[in-house]
Amino acid sequence: MIYLKTDEEIELLRENNILVSKTLAEVGRHIRPGVTTLELDRIAEEFIRAHGAVPAFLGYQGFPASLCISVNEQVVHGIPSAKQVLEEGDIVSVDCGTFMKGFVGDSAYTFAVGEVAGEVRQLMDVTKEALYKGTAQAKAGNRVGDISAAVQAHAESFGYGVVRELEGHGLGRKMHEDPGVPNYGARGRGPLLKEGMVICIEPMINMGSKAVVFERDGWTVRTRDRKPAAHYEFAVAIRKEGPDVLTDFSIIEQALKD
Numbered sequence: 001m002i003y004l005k006t007d008e009e010i011e012l013l014r015e016n017n018i019l020v021s022k023t024l025a026e027v028g029r030h031i032r033p034g035v036t037t038l039e040l041d042r043i044a045e046e047f048i049r050a051h052g053a054v055p056a057f058l059g060y061q062g063f064p065a066s067l068c069i070s071v072n073e074q075v076v077h078g079i080p081s082a083k084q085v086l087e088e089g090d091i092v093s094v095d096c097g098t099f100m101k102g103f104v105g106d107s108a109y110t111f112a113v114g115e116v117a118g119e120v121r122q123l124m125d126v127t128k129e130a131l132y133k134g135t136a137q138a139k140a141g142n143r144v145g146d147i148s149a150a151v152q153a154h155a156e157s158f159g160y161g162v163v164r165e166l167e168g169h170g171l172g173r174k175m176h177e178d179p180g181v182p183n184y185g186a187r188g189r190g191p192l193l194k195e196g197m198v199i200c201i202e203p204m205i206n207m208g209s210k211a212v213v214f215e216r217d218g219w220t221v222r223t224r225d226r227k228p229a230a231h232y233e234f235a236v237a238i239r240k241e242g243p244d245v246l247t248d249f250s251i252i253e254q255a256l257k258d
């Protein structure tokens with residue numbers, strides 16, 4: 001069941017996703033060699049609560065933290081840990097969710113820890129570009145497959161693996177609503193995009209093979225070949241005029257420059 005949102009509901013979703021963007025910016029300011037992923041999780045939880053929201057991931061299907069933090073070969077759903085110390089050259093994908101005023105925010109960003117290798121920087125850049133290319137297709141009258149195909153074509157043109165097991169989703173009062181938004185597929189296929197739909201588009205792109213392994217902790221998804229993966233996520237409202245992006249990466253990118 002796809003729920004269409006009113007303008008008022010879309011503004012509440014925007015409020016949540018701006019708070020997620022600000023939280024990711026705050027986390028980004030603290031990403032450096034020597035910090036643990038558990039410290040980043042505490043920073044995020046405090047920040048979210050100080051802004052009148054609650055962390056949407058904490059306790060979700062039993063998830064034990066406020067952020068999913070996935071380092072290098074970890075694709076998504078990594079559990080923050082005091083044992084995981086970030087090192088120069090790592091990349092760290094941070095996925096954040098908030099719940100406030102009855103609605104959910106959900107966005108993700110992959111950060112570099114200090115200087116990363118050129119080929120890793122390219123993976124990050126291409127994954128973000130794939131998100132932008134998918135988002136450009138997110139308008140009323142198109143279909144989910146138009147988004148999926150745009151993401152897949154861009155990632156695969158660089159020889160990267162597009163993860164099949166996980167996908168984007170509708171967003172609203174619940175974190176995961178219909179429709180699913182795969183990162184691979186065919187143009188012109190899948191559910192019709194309608195004014196008032198809100199979806200999360202979230203390419204998970206592997207430098208090597210698309211194959212992933214689900215770790216025994218019950219959460220972490222990593223690449224089978226242990227090459228790095230990147231993950232960026234936007235929440236987007238579907239409009240007749242085109243995509244209305246509710247997430248704001250400029251807040252994160254400005255914080256990284258400061």
Ligand code: MG
Pocket residue numbers: 095096106107108233
């Ligand atoms: Mg997310």
Ligand code: MG
Pocket residue numbers: 106107168169200202233
């Ligand atoms: Mg999501």
